[in-house]
Amino acid sequence: MRLAGAALNQIPFDWHHNLRTIREAIEQAKAASVDLLCLPELCLTGYGCEDLFLSDWLSAAALEYLQQIRSWTDGILVCVGLPVRIDGRTYNTTAVLRDGEILGFAAKQFLANDGVHYEPRFFNSWPAGETTTIKFQDEAWPLGDLIFEHQSVRFGFEICEDAWRPAADRPAGRLMERGVQLIVNPSASHFAMSKTDVRYQLVLQASRKYNCTYLYANLLGNEAGRIIYDGEILVARNGHLLLRNQLLSFKEVDLECVDVDFTVDLPPTDVVPLPAPDEYRELNQALSLALFDYMRKARSRGFVLSLSGGADSCMCAVAVAEMVRLGTAELGTAEFMRRAGCFTAEEIATLVGPVAPVPDHHAPGPKDASLSLLNQEQKSVNQKITSRLLTTAYQGTVNSSDDTFQSAKELAEELGGIFFDWTIDEEVRGYVAKIEHALDRPLTWQTDDLALQNIQARVRAPGIWLLANVQNCLLLTTSNRSEASVGYCTMDGDTAGSISPIAGIDKDFVKKWLRWAEKELGYHALRHVNALQPTAELRPLEDKQTDERDLMPYVLLNRIERLAFYDRLSPRQVLATLVREETTITPEQLKTYVRRFYSLWARNQWKRERYAPAFHLDDYNVDPRSWLRFPILSGGFTQELAAL
Numbered sequence: 001m002r003l004a005g006a007a008l009n010q011i012p013f014d015w016h017h018n019l020r021t022i023r024e025a026i027e028q029a030k031a032a033s034v035d036l037l038c039l040p041e042l043c044l045t046g047y048g049c050e051d052l053f054l055s056d057w058l059s060a061a062a063l064e065y066l067q068q069i070r071s072w073t074d075g076i077l078v079c080v081g082l083p084v085r086i087d088g089r090t091y092n093t094t095a096v097l098r099d100g101e102i103l104g105f106a107a108k109q110f111l112a113n114d115g116v117h118y119e120p121r122f123f124n125s126w127p128a129g130e131t132t133t134i135k136f137q138d139e140a141w142p143l144g145d146l147i148f149e150h151q152s153v154r155f156g157f158e159i160c161e162d163a164w165r166p167a168a169d170r171p172a173g174r175l176m177e178r179g180v181q182l183i184v185n186p187s188a189s190h191f192a193m194s195k196t197d198v199r200y201q202l203v204l205q206a207s208r209k210y211n212c213t214y215l216y217a218n219l220l221g222n223e224a225g226r227i228i229y230d231g232e233i234l235v236a237r238n239g240h241l242l243l244r245n246q247l248l249s250f251k252e253v254d255l256e257c258v259d260v261d262f263t264v265d266l267p268p269t270d271v272v273p274l275p276a277p278d279e280y281r282e283l284n285q286a287l288s289l290a291l292f293d294y295m296r297k298a299r300s301r302g303f304v305l306s307l308s309g310g311a312d313s314c315m316c317a318v319a320v321a322e323m324v325r326l327g328t329a330e331l332g333t334a335e336f337m338r339r340a341g342c343f344t345a346e347e348i349a350t351l352v353g354p355v356a357p358v359p360d361h362h363a364p365g366p367k368d369a370s371l372s373l374l375n376q377e378q379k380s381v382n383q384k385i386t387s388r389l390l391t392t393a394y395q396g397t398v399n400s401s402d403d404t405f406q407s408a409k410e411l412a413e414e415l416g417g418i419f420f421d422w423t424i425d426e427e428v429r430g431y432v433a434k435i436e437h438a439l440d441r442p443l444t445w446q447t448d449d450l451a452l453q454n455i456q457a458r459v460r461a462p463g464i465w466l467l468a469n470v471q472n473c474l475l476l477t478t479s480n481r482s483e484a485s486v487g488y489c490t491m492d493g494d495t496a497g498s499i500s501p502i503a504g505i506d507k508d509f510v511k512k513w514l515r516w517a518e519k520e521l522g523y524h525a526l527r528h529v530n531a532l533q534p535t536a537e538l539r540p541l542e543d544k545q546t547d548e549r550d551l552m553p554y555v556l557l558n559r560i561e562r563l564a565f566y567d568r569l570s571p572r573q574v575l576a577t578l579v580r581e582e583t584t585i586t587p588e589q590l591k592t593y594v595r596r597f598y599s600l601w602a603r604n605q606w607k608r609e610r611y612a613p614a615f616h617l618d619d620y621n622v623d624p625r626s627w628l629r630f631p632i633l634s635g636g637f638t639q640e641l642a643a644l
């Protein structure tokens, strides 16, 4: 039997788009003589419809649209994910279609309720062993804990989270008792660095443990704004890996197939581990794809960035250039520009000649392209595209240094982005003078340190917003997770913007990634920033302000953050862990850092609530709208910290 999975890049309740990609996948599968095709979880509506899943109309519309898909399934069995609402309860299901008929709906039994997932808010879990009937017009179909048969192969479902539960709970064991040979898993499993390894083990070990064939297909791309899907497709049999695709493709449909002969036994084998994932490369691909999808789905014309020459803004700039490099390498220049949605046919023709009307489904995947050196011609084409998609500005003050200016200017030139440079001292002086006049006293660094820092960061916002508005672009804000944790940012100043691409990753990782990008991606201009200490450059230069002097070493900040909010330890436990781990810092100093972290954390929840939408990239983040909820007003750990 020829099995296929198709990763789809969907958009919440964009029926036209979602049906088009589903149809495209089915057509590709038919052309490849596929017998059974698995599409991702909830691919008909999109996974990220949020509270709309609670409305009657969304599921009703999905069932209507499912009827259109029936006629595309002649000669093939297709699994299509959609919500079904029965008696005011919504179930997360996969419809099984064949030869124009709906055979039934398998329903998800375990709902994802951790990290970025809030499924129990929208869905009800389906009880194991039960079935019901749903009616539509004059037809009725079974729904629930079902098994199916195709070409004499019995198969059943685990829908995403179903497979992440302990062996005693998950459906697989019960499916085996019912004689199933194939488990199909349609998923919407969010990207996080290194997560592919966990998924690989899950699928391979299940195929081994249950002595079965396991077919897994994930969603693809930045579906709804924050969460990225890597489009992983896996097929395993009795511990053998039969198929694993390139992840994080820029294609809308990534179909992969493999033949399995169910009439012949395959002796079980121990699972061969994957090589350790390269997180720098993974992040590069995920960030590039996330930006591309966000830009085109928001119907924007590119990005504007206040480029300080420091680590955070340099990383954001490189990410846009990498979006162009990886996207053109996989899709080809013309198709990349067409999909970006903001280039005219004339612009595309000028850069690449006559536009190819049909995308090439067999173009190499992102892995092939990610680290290969570009020829000079493609490099120059990419720079021209980047000049349309990235506008940057250095906005200096008397506190800015030549080092950061050079870093910003050279990087923008190397990437091909537009670079402007102006100073904001006049505006800062204007505001300060107004307030001095109003208060009838001078503002000084001795009395008004933070306020004088913040006004500089804020004065940078209106100009860069104006530039973004006139160009119809998204303003990138450069905050990282470490800054977000301790509120080391000026609200409505350097937080101003419409997306925060790197707010999910910590500052230490940002610095390491930039060193990797200089060496592996060959961006030589990064040598400047890689030689700099992170600094806000908001105090007079002779003050030698650095982030780590204001706060604490970033590695330590990151460790405290993880212990406190990923491992969920108490302040006392965090301190005890640090004292055990850190041999070069005194316990008294560690106590100061722990106290500083927790008080800044609690005081700055309101800032995290106001960050621009951020991508989920690491195994956790501090965004209250995706991973980590925390009260805005609280006791602030006062007693816990006093007791340390």
Ligand SMILES: Nc1ncnc2c1ncn2[C@@H]1O[C@H](COP(=O)(O)OP(=O)(O)OC[C@H]2O[C@@H]([n+]3cccc(C(=O)O)c3)[C@H](O)[C@@H]2O)[C@@H](O)[C@H]1O
Binding pocket: 450, 453, 454, 457, 487, 488, 489, 490, 491, 492, 493, 494, 535, 536, 537, 538, 547, 550, 603, 606, 632, 633
């Ligand atoms: N719970 C709450 N809900 C709502 N608002 C609350 C609040 N608690 C305080 N506030 C208000 O917050 C305001 C203070 O916040 P805000 O004005 O943002 O400023 P603030 O947090 O006081 O200071 C900003 C910090 O970020 C650092 N910074 C700024 C800019 C750039 C960089 C860099 O790394 O480049 C670093 C700077 O060195 C300083 O340490 C006050 O007006 C206060 O009333």
Ligand SMILES: Nc1ncnc2c1ncn2[C@@H]1O[C@H](COP(=O)(O)OP(=O)(O)OP(=O)(O)O)[C@@H](O)[C@H]1O
Binding pocket: 305, 306, 307, 308, 309, 310, 311, 312, 313, 314, 393, 394, 395, 396, 397, 400, 460, 478, 494, 533, 534, 535, 536, 537, 547
């Ligand atoms: N001179 C400047 N010109 C333009 N933008 C600036 C300037 N200084 C600060 N900014 C903006 O404010 C943001 C916050 O500054 P921050 O210091 O946190 O980041 P960074 O300068 O990119 O990195 P680092 O902290 O490593 O120096 C910058 O990323 C940038 O968008």
Ligand SMILES: NC(=O)CC[C@H](N)C(=O)O
Binding pocket: 041, 111, 112, 117, 159, 160, 161, 162, 164, 187, 188, 189, 190
């Ligand atoms: N959609 C889901 O059920 C996803 C949950 C699963 N734990 C994952 O992260 O992949």
